[in-house]
Amino acid sequence: MSREDAPKSFNRRGFLEWIIAACSAITAAAMVVPGLLYLWPAAKGGKAEDVEVKGGENLKPGEHSTVQVRGKAVIVRRDPGGLAAYSAVCTHLGCLVKWDAGKEQFLCPCHAAVFNARGQVVSGPAPAPLPEYKVKDVGGKVYVST
Ligand code: FES
Incomplete structure (x- = not known):
């Protein structure tokens, strides 16, 4: 069984790709969420009060x-x-x-x-x-x- 034929369920490369994807998602969320929270009142128009x-x-x-x-x-x-x-x-x-x-x-x-x-x-x-x-x-x- 060659290395290419090894199951891809949990090898080192797969684990590192998963870590990189998770870190990228957390970084993207950290950048996007504050912007959305800042815009939220304007986006919903606010309630007249x-x-x-x-x-x-x-x-x-x-x-x-x-x-x-x-x-x-x-x-x-x-x-x-x-x-x-x-x-x-x-x-x-x-x-x-x-x-x-x-x-x-x-x-x-x-x-x-x-x-x-x-x-x-x-x-x-x-x-x-x-x-x-x-x-x-x-x-x-x-x-x-x-
Ligand atoms: S801030 Fe420039 S004139 Fe008022």
Whole structure:
């Protein structure tokens, strides 16, 4: 019986091939699974949900607050006409914008993007407006809809 004719059920070559395949599968899973977990909320679209703004009941007309809504920075303002909420993340490279109540503009400190009170780009390198969030006052409590 030659070596070629030996049963292939469990020889050294078969064992090494099995180990290499197992290590390759584990390595591939270690690279793919975190990426899928990162994309999962976006892929399923997320469930719209109202998130209470802590301290929102204390916002007086003309005041604003930057809050975290499901891990995203959002600027909530109480304008004379009602509540408004916009993403605080600049659409250029992701710096946090600040609300300048005197100018009634969002200003990005990184590359000087300027957005108007409705989040539209006024000047600077930002390629898109600030995303707007739905916001409501229910019995004095402020909720942002995600
Ligand atoms: S990150 Fe805001 S202007 Fe560049």
